[in-house]
Amino acid sequence: xxxxxxxxxxxxxxxxxxxxxxxxxxxxxxxxxxxxxxxxxxxxxxxxxxxxxxxxxxxxxxxxxxxxxxxxxxxxxxxxxxxxxxxxxxxxxxxxxxxxxxxxxxxxxxxxxxxxxxxxxxxxxxxxxxxxxxxxxxxxxxxxxxxxxxxxxxxxxxxxxxxxxxxxxxxxxxxxxxxxxxxxxxxxxxxxxxxxxxxxxxxxxxxxxxxxxxxxxxxxxxxxxxxxxxxxxxxxxxxxxxxxxxxxxxxxxxxxxxxxxxxxxxxxxxxxxxxxxxxxxxxxxxxxxxxxxxxxxxxxxxxxxxxxxxxxxxxxxxxxxxxxxxxxxxxxxxxxxxxxxxxxxxxxxxxxxxxxxxxxxxxxxxxxxxxxxx
Amino acid sequence: xxxxxxxxxxxxxxxxxxxxxxxxxxxxxxxxxxxxxxxxxxxxxxxxxxxxxxxxxxxxxxxxxxxxxxxxxxxxxxxxxxxxxxxxxxxxxxxxxxxxxxxxxxxxxxxxxxxxxxxxxxxxxxxxxxxxxxxxxxxxxxxxxxxxxxxxxxxxxxxxxxxxxxxxxxxxxxxxxxxxxxxxxxxxxxxxxxxxxxxxxxxxxxxxxxxxxxxxxxxxxxxxxxxxxxxxxxxxxxxxxxxxxxxxxxxxxxxxxxxxxxxxxxxxxxxxxxxxxxxxxxxxxxxxxxxxxxxxxxxxxxxxxxxxxxxxxxxxxxxxxxxxxxxxxxxxxxxxxxxxxxxxxxxxxxxxxxxxxxxxxxxxxxxxxxxxxxxxxxxxxxxxxxxxxxxxxxxxxxxxxxxxxxxxxxxxxxxxxxxxxxxxxxxxxxxxxxxxxxxxxxxxxxxxxxxxxxxxxxxxxxxxxxxxxxxxxxxxxxxxxxxxxxxxxxxxxxxxxxxxxxxxxxxxxxxxxxxxxxxxxxxxxxxxxxxxxxxxxxxxxxxxxxxx
Numbered sequence: 077x078x079x080x081x082x083x084x085x086x087x088x089x090x091x092x093x094x095x096x097x098x099x100x101x102x103x104x105x106x107x108x109x110x111x112x113x114x115x116x117x118x119x120x121x122x123x124x125x126x127x128x129x130x131x132x133x134x135x136x137x138x139x140x141x142x143x144x145x146x147x148x149x150x151x152x153x154x155x156x157x158x159x160x161x162x163x164x165x166x167x168x169x170x171x172x173x174x175x176x177x178x179x180x181x182x183x184x185x186x187x188x189x190x191x192x193x194x195x196x197x198x199x200x201x202x203x204x205x206x207x208x209x210x211x212x213x214x215x216x217x218x219x220x221x222x223x224x225x226x227x228x229x230x231x232x233x234x235x236x237x238x239x240x241x242x243x244x245x246x247x248x249x250x251x252x253x254x255x256x257x258x259x260x261x262x263x264x265x266x267x268x269x270x271x272x273x274x275x276x277x278x279x280x281x282x283x284x285x286x287x288x289x290x291x292x293x294x295x296x297x298x299x300x301x302x303x304x305x306x307x308x309x310x311x312x313x314x315x316x317x318x319x320x321x322x323x324x325x326x327x328x329x330x331x332x333x334x335x336x337x338x339x340x341x342x343x344x345x346x347x348x349x350x351x352x353x354x355x356x357x358x359x360x361x362x363x364x365x366x367x368x369x370x371x372x373x374x375x376x377x378x379x380x381x382x383x384x385x386x387x388x389x390x391x392x393x394x395x396x397x398x399x400x401x402x403x404x405x406x407x408x409x410x411x412x413x414x415x416x417x418x419x420x421x422x423x424x425x426x427x428x429x430x431x432x433x434x435x436x437x438x439x440x441x442x443x444x445x446x447x448x449x450x
Numbered sequence: 451x452x453x454x455x456x457x458x459x460x461x462x463x464x465x466x467x468x469x470x471x472x473x474x475x476x477x478x479x480x481x482x483x484x485x486x487x488x489x490x491x492x493x494x495x496x497x498x499x500x501x502x503x504x505x506x507x508x509x510x511x512x513x514x515x516x517x518x519x520x521x522x523x524x525x526x527x528x529x530x531x532x533x534x535x536x537x538x539x540x541x542x543x544x545x546x547x548x549x550x551x552x553x554x555x556x557x558x559x560x561x562x563x564x565x566x567x568x569x570x571x572x573x574x575x576x577x578x579x580x581x582x583x584x585x586x587x588x589x590x591x592x593x594x595x596x597x598x599x600x601x602x603x604x605x606x607x608x609x610x611x612x613x614x615x616x617x618x619x620x621x622x623x624x625x626x627x628x629x630x631x632x633x634x635x636x637x638x639x640x641x642x643x644x645x646x647x648x649x650x651x652x653x654x655x656x657x658x659x660x661x662x663x664x665x666x667x668x669x670x671x672x673x674x675x676x677x678x679x680x681x682x683x684x685x686x687x688x689x690x691x692x693x694x695x696x697x698x699x700x701x702x703x704x705x706x707x708x709x710x711x712x713x714x715x716x717x718x719x720x721x722x723x724x725x726x727x728x729x730x731x732x733x734x735x736x737x738x739x740x741x742x743x744x745x746x747x748x749x750x751x752x753x754x755x756x757x758x759x760x761x762x763x764x765x766x767x768x769x770x771x772x773x774x775x776x777x778x779x780x781x782x783x784x785x786x787x788x789x790x791x792x793x794x795x796x797x798x799x800x801x802x803x804x805x806x807x808x809x810x811x812x813x814x815x816x817x818x819x820x821x822x823x824x825x826x827x828x829x830x831x832x833x834x835x836x837x838x839x840x841x842x843x844x845x846x847x848x849x850x851x852x853x854x855x856x857x858x859x860x861x862x863x864x865x866x867x868x869x870x871x872x873x874x875x876x877x878x879x880x881x882x883x884x885x886x887x888x889x890x891x892x893x894x895x896x897x898x899x900x901x902x903x904x905x906x907x908x909x910x911x912x913x914x915x916x917x918x919x920x921x922x923x924x925x926x927x928x929x930x931x932x933x934x935x936x937x938x939x940x941x942x943x944x945x946x947x948x949x950x951x952x953x954x955x956x957x958x959x960x961x962x963x964x965x966x967x968x969x970x971x972x973x974x975x976x977x978x979x980x981x982x983x984x985x986x987x988x989x990x991x992x993x994x995x996x997x998x
Contacts, residue, residue, distance in 0.1 A: 287831070289865050289935055293811045294831040357935065359833055359864055361790035361809035363769070367917060374916050376789055419699070419749070428866075428934050 086164050086406075089415045095402040099160050102411035104168040110410055111189040112173055114395035115198065117408040118381040118442055120154060121399040122334060128251040129154050146198070147205040149175040166411045191383050191395050192281070192338045192440055199252055199280050206250040256280045258332030261370060264305070266313040267321040273314070276329060281336035281440070288356040289428055292337060292364065292441065300326050300368030328369045335364075335377050335443040342390040351390040353437075357426040360441055362418070377443035384424050385439040393435075398424070469929035471870060474961025476929075479945060481604055482597040482955035484590045496591050496616040496637070498953035500938045502599065503622040503632070505583035584942070587632070589617040590953035594634060599947070599957065615640060621694065623686040633694055635681025641696050643708055660706055660738065661696075683752050687776065688759035695743075697750035697764065703743040710738035718742045727772075729779040743779075745772060752794045756801040761818070763804050765792035770911060771806050771816060783821035784911040788812055793833060794938075798857055799841040803873070805859055807834025813861045815873055815923075821908065823915055825878055829925040832865035835951075836938040840870075843941075860946060861925075864935035868948055868958075869925040878921045931956060 086100060103113040120126055133151035149172040157167055177184045180197060249257075262275045284295040302325045305311045311322035337360075345352045364377045380400045387393020396409040398416065405421070407414045424438040467478040584599040585607075594617045595606035610617075615638040622632050632644040641660040679700035687693040692708040701724070716737030718730045724747040731741045748767035755762055761782065762774045769787035774780060790809030797804055803824075804816040813827035813834055843858040857873040934950035941947075946958045 289832055291809075291811055291832040291864070294865070357864075359809070361833075363789040363809075365789045365810075365917070373918065374914070376914075 084164075086413055086415060090404065093402075093404070094163060098163070098401060099157050100164045100401070100406060100413045101157050101160065102166040102408065102413050104166060104170070105410040106170065106173055107186045108188055109169075109173050110395040111191040111194050112176060112183075113169070113410050114383045114397040114408065115191050115195045115440075116150075116153070116169060116172070117397045117399055118383060118440075119198075120157060121381060121401050122255065122442065122444075124333065125252075125255050126154060126158075128255070130158060144175065145205050146172075146175050146179060146201045150198075150202070164413060188392050190342070190390075191385070192283075195336070195383075195440065196280065199256060203250055203252050206252065207248050210248065210250075253278075255334045256332055256336060257330075258282075258328060258335070259330035261327050261329040262324065263327060264311055264322050264324045266311065266316060267323060269313060269315045269320075271313065271315045279332075281338050283338045283340055286339050286341065286354060286356050286358050290356070290358055292358065292360045293367070295339070295358065296337075296366065296368055300328075326368075328366055331366055331369060331372075331375055331445065333445050335366075335445070337441040337443070339437075339439055339441070341385065341437060341439055353385075353388060353390050355388075355427045355430070355432060355435065355437060357428045358438070359422075359425045360438055362421075364443055376446045378446050379441060380444050381442035382421075382424060382438045383440040383442075384436050386436045388435050395439075396436075465930060465933065469868075469927055469958075471927050471961065476946065476958040476960060478956055479959040480599075480602055480957045482586060482588075482606070482957070483604060484588075484593070484595050484606060484609070484953050496589060496618060497937050497951045498588050498590050498949055499619050500940060500947065500949040500955065501587040501620045501622050501632075502940055502942065502947070503585045503587055503596075504624055505585065586947065586955060587620055587622065588949060588953055588955065589620065592616050594620065595953070597955070599942075610644075612636065614638065618681055619684045621684045621686050633684050633686065633696075635684040635696055637680045639679050639681055639698060641681065641684070641706070658708065658711075661704070682750050685753055685755055688755050688757055690759050695753065695762070696739075697753045699749040701745050701747045701750060701766070703745060703750060703753065703764065704739035705741040705743070706739045710736070710740070727781055743774075746770070749791075751791060754795050754797055754804075756797045757799050758801065761797075761801065763795045763797065765795045765806055765808070767791045769808065769914070771795060771804065771814075772911070773804065773816075773818065773821075781909050781911075782818075783908065785816060785823055786912065786914045787814065788826070788914050788917055790833075793835050794837050796838045796859075798839045798859075803839070803857065805837035805839065805861070807837045807861055807863070809833045811863070813837060813859075813869075813871065822912060823920055824875070825873060825923050826917075826920040827861070827869075827871055827923045827925065829869050829871075829928055830861065830863035830865050830867060832863050832935070834861050834863045835936060836862040838939055838941055840941040840946075842943050860939050860941065862931070862936035862939045862948055864951075866930055866932050866935055866950075868927075868929045868931040868936070868939060868946070870927040870929075871923060871925050873923065878923070880921050881918055931958075 087094060103116060105113060129151050132147070133155045136148070136151070153167075153169050153172050160167070176194075176198075179201065183189055183194065183197075257278050257280060260277050260279055262277065264273045264275075265271070266273070282296075282299065284292075284299055286295055287298075302323050304321065304323055306321040310319035311324070312318070313320045313322065339358060341354045341356075342351045343354055344350070360379065360382075362379050364379070365374060366377075367373050369375075382398040384396050384398060385393055386396065394409075396407060398421070399406050399408060405416045405418050407416045423434065424436055426437045427434055468475045470476075586597045586599050588595050588597070592612050592615070594610040594612070596608040596610075597603075597606045601607075615636040617634050618637050619635040620633060624631060634642040634644065636642065639661055643658040643660070679698040679702070681696055682699050683697040685695055687695065693705060694708060695703050695705050697703045716732055716734060716739060718732065721728065721744050724744075726744075727746065728744045729741060730744070732739065745764055745766065746768055750764050750766045753762060753764045755776070760776060762776045764772050764774070769790055769792055770784050771786075771792060772784040773782045775782055787806070787808045788810040792806050792808035794808070795804060795806045802818055804818060806814045806816065807830075811828075811830045811832060811834060813830070814823050815825040815827070816822065817824045838860055840858040840860060855874065855876065857875075859871050859873060861869045861871070863869070931948050932950045932954060934952050934954060937949055937951045939946060939948045944960055946960070947955060948958070949955045
């Protein structure tokens with residue numbers, strides 16, 4: 077399954093700086109599966125996630141061949157990449173892609189798919205599988221093998237995830253949660269009695285509305301801006317026992333270890349009756365802090381991956397991913413892997429004009445927490 | 451000039467052609483751009499930067515360090531040559547004798563300055579605009595353009611095409627000895643010094659070419675296969691007797707002397723630790739560059755000298771502002787952005803404050819006396835790409851004392867906005883750390899948190915401050931100035947000039963004042979970058995702006 081087409085060039089480019097033990101492999105495209113390949117590459121280079129998956133693989137190998145599911149297909153693929161003798165090459169994710177298509181009819185066609193939907197589907201699916209396994213393990217007490225113990229192990233890509241009090245027990249928390257889950261709190265303040273009602277919800281990613289010539293910082297600010305509920309849209313205050321005007325805002329209560337930001341570049345345009353791609357220029361910094369948090373706003377994040385959508389419309393186009401590995405940026409385009417310079421990142425910001433020849437736009441951004449600012 | 455503003459309106463109907471401030475309206479006076487045939491910047495390789503060059507006779511009263519002042523006639527002919535060479539039909543007509551015989555004193559320029567500040571004052575004779583000889587130099591793609599600041603003509607009067615590389619930064623000094631005045635930094639790392647803007651007797655060619663094919667950058671970079679690190683910023687050292695510095699994307703700054711030949715062999719010791727600041731002087735006395743400042747291992751995005759030339763500020767990819775004692779080769783202090791790279795920096799003309807702007811969308815104000823951040827401006831919706839103090843603006847209180855109580859500054863961002871800010875140091879509110887959740891600000895009566903009082907240690911780099919500890923300021927005005935992201939702004943005596951990344955320039959005339967334009971123009975009218983706007987004499991202090 078290994079084809080060494082592009083390998084030598086990348087190896088030459090990296091020379092002695094080729095990171096010890098790292099593998100850079102392209103992924104074969106089975107007809108419009110770039111949405112899948114781009115997300116897989118990002119997840120592979122999301123080090124805490126990769127390490128958990130490889131641990132899971134090691135632990136479950138012993139148990140013997142359990143029933144195939146999306147998790148086993150993904151761990152097989154990851155271990156296949158990481159155990160390659162060559163440093164570079166191409167690998168076929170055939171079994172994984174077949175499994176995805178089997179599992180979800182959405183992804184079954186050869187149509188262009190949405191990488192963000194796929195990421196969401198994949199993470200939720202993994203959580204479901206881990207949850208089922210844990211339940212089965214609890215039902216049969218002799219096996220308490222893998223998933224729950226893993227969070228205590230070392231995480232190379234940042235500090236180990238602090239366990240938020242109470243979260244561990246209920247609801248069920250997997251290592252997928254440890255990496256990606258954050259908590260939003262929806263604060264509503266009744267304008268009559270001033271009582272603040274807070275409702276928490278968990279998230280794996282933040283979907284942000286975008287504006288022309290703005291920044292991620294600005295989009296996050298808008299995401300948390302105060303909204304007034306009035307007229308038709310009043311708020312039922314439990315204290316006042318009636319509908320009242322209120323102010324509502326979303327804050328981040330628990331920032332995730334891996335912050336995934338999805339830019340809403342595909343927007344339904346009413347008068348067109350269809351989705352349109354917004355090519356807006358939205359600049360994203362290499363480092364980021366969340367100012368819209370409940371407390372501790374100074375946690376610094378560092379950008380480590382970008383899923384890029386190439387094309388003018390939502391229903392066609394191509395996905396590639398940019399990944400930072402050992403301080404080098406790499407460009408993954410299905411089978412091809414190339415080195416790029418960080419200073420070329422601005423190519424993927426978008427365009428300040430409506431019609432532009434540049435159609436490569438940052439679509440999903442992945443930031444990793446660097447812990448408390450020094 | 452109603453026709454020109456009509457044209458403005460038709461071009462971008464959603465943009466206003468004025469903005470209001472407490473002292474009055476700023477009006478869009480002129481727009482400048484390059485021919486449409488010029489390629490749009492491809493992937494930002496050539497973000498347009500702006501330099502203002504003032505070609506004018508220098509008053510003899512101006513006791514500057516410059517020894518040999520070219521005769522006014524010479525300057526004039528140089529200007530004529532510069533302008534005429536590009537396009538004969540657009541050659542400006544200098545009114546014979548008008549400038550040469552004019553008495554050289556501050557008051558002699560009232561006419562020109564007042565005429566320009568009227569905004570739409572079409573009654574002003576064109577000759578007077580030309581007389582001032584103030585030119586905008588800007589780059590776009592592979593070309594450097596020169597436009598007349600005071601002409602309503604939208605097109606440049608001259609262009610300089612570079613066949614091998616894109617010009618990326620430039621600097622002009624009207625007072626540099628010998629008349630070689632325009633520096634151009636190229637994408638290849640080459641530096642070109644041109645005399646054409648001032649020296650009358652020479653052809654319009656590069657006088658010197660330094661770091662040809664990026665050679666110095668190559669020599670000590672080991673096996674990293676980069677053909678010369680690109681220039682990112684360039685500046686004359688004020689009072690520096692022809693010394694200039696060039697910042698590069700590889701974290702080095704090279705110091706050159708303009709009189710030395712740039713072709714002599716020059717080598718510097720290898721950089722031992724990429725992360726450490728180190729100054730190396732050239733081994734050979736013939737070498738030009740004469741010194742290499744290794745700042746750190748990332749790009750130097752911008753640099754700026756204090757107006758007396760003693761201190762150098764740099765900002766870069768790592769988000770740090772660093773302030774150096776230039777003569778002593780020493781780091782004085784440094785501090786970090788809230789997050790992300792810093793993109794621009796600028797000094798106040800009294801050297802007390804430094805502005806920075808960057809990828810955290812914030813404008814930061816640093817005190818050089820306390821060696822730390824003193825205020826943080828929130829107002830941009832994207833990265834801040836240009837900052838500048840308005841050294842032509844002053845408050846009523848500043849009369850007599852010579853102390854500025856309120857500083858006016860501006861910023862431009864990739865959100866297409868121009869923001870103006872007032873910094874009143876005695877009104878800065880330091881938030882209390884142990885305040886209620888959400889850090890609601892406490893007013894000046896409350897005692898500022900103890901952690902805030904400390905003055906930072908000399909020579910140290912401070913980490914990012916906690917966002918809730920830094921006093922916040924809000925902009926006085928936020929104006930969507932262009933349709934494209936902006937890259938720079940410059941204050942002149944009569945206007946604010948903004949330029950977009952793609953090389954579109956707008957000139958915003960300052961509000962006109964009912965009371966004497968004379969007093970306002972009694973200050974040095976040289977509209978130059980902030981590094982050069984030191985007051986020439988103590989007696990002329992601007993008193994024209996007064997709140998009513």
